Amino acid sequence: MKRGILWTLVVLNVVLFAGLALRLSSHDALAQAGRRPGEYTLIPGDATGASVGIVYVLDEANGTLGAIAPDNNDKLGAMEPINLARIFEAAVNQHAPGRPRR
Numbered sequence: 001m002k003r004g005i006l007w008t009l010v011v012l013n014v015v016l017f018a019g020l021a022l023r024l025s026s027h028d029a030l031a032q033a034g035r036r037p038g039e040y041t042l043i044p045g046d047a048t049g050a051s052v053g054i055v056y057v058l059d060e061a062n063g064t065l066g067a068i069a070p071d072n073n074d075k076l077g078a079m080e081p082i083n084l085a086r087i088f089e090a091a092v093n094q095h096a097p098g099r100p101r102r
Contacts, residue, residue, distance in 0.1 A: 038062055057081075 043056040047069075054069040064081040071077045 038059040039061040041058040041060060043058065045054050045056055047054050047067075050069065052070050054067050057066045057068060059065070059081070063083060063085045065084055066081040067079040068076050
């Protein structure tokens with residue numbers, strides 16, 4: 001009986017260690033990919049035509065902007081995040097010096 005409990009604990013420790021090692025190694029891969037955990041700024045606001053307040057969610061680390069607002073069923077609805085870097089780059093390219101404006 002004691003031998004069975006001992007082997008069960010050994011196997012459980014090996015599984016827990018493997019899970020910990022996998023979790024720690026995945027952060028290294030995530031950091032190498034250039035994405036990091038978000039640094040969020042929440043901004044309350046209004047939108048034209050909306051009868052409820054909206055909370056804009058700015059992810060400063062990854063350069064995205066989203067929004068959340070309650071819907072008619074008192075559940076939160078979320079907007080698909082917008083990549084701000086792409087939008088700003090397009091605006092700069094459109095109005096770059098030496099290029100005629102359209």
